[in-house]
Amino acid sequence: MVKEFTEQSISLHFHKEHLEFNGDNSPMQQLMLTLLGGIYQFERAMTLERQREGIAIAKEKGIYKGKPVNEVLRDKIREKYDEGLNKLQIAKTLGCARATVYKALAES
Numbered sequence: 001m002v003k004e005f006t007e008q009s010i011s012l013h014f015h016k017e018h019l020e021f022n023g024d025n026s027p028m029q030q031l032m033l034t035l036l037g038g039i040y041q042f043e044r045a046m047t048l049e050r051q052r053e054g055i056a057i058a059k060e061k062g063i064y065k066g067k068p069v070n071e072v073l074r075d076k077i078r079e080k081y082d083e084g085l086n087k088l089q090i091a092k093t094l095g096c097a098r099a100t101v102y103k104a105l106a107e108s
């Protein structure tokens with residue numbers, strides 16, 4: 001997005017980083033954009049990795065079970081299952097995820 005803006009001669013000010021990018025597209029500005037993009041990607045990857053590790057630890061302890069299924073939806077899923085619909089058909093009929101159907105049936 002920054003590249004698109006600078007190509008249109010729109011100046012961008014990053015207050016926190018004390019940086020300004022304008023339409024001159026100098027090699028120094030290109031370097032700074034590349035570095036900022038790389039740092040962002042690295043930080044995002046590290047955050048997601050820590051989140052996955054935390055969830056795995058919580059699951060091992062039995063703490064993390066995800067969001068509970070709505071009672072009304074769980075009853076509808078159980079009803080459709082008793083009617084003989086398979087799990088994929090139930091998910092499509094009720095407009096929910098297949099994982100929700102599995103979870104609702106496991107709770108019942």
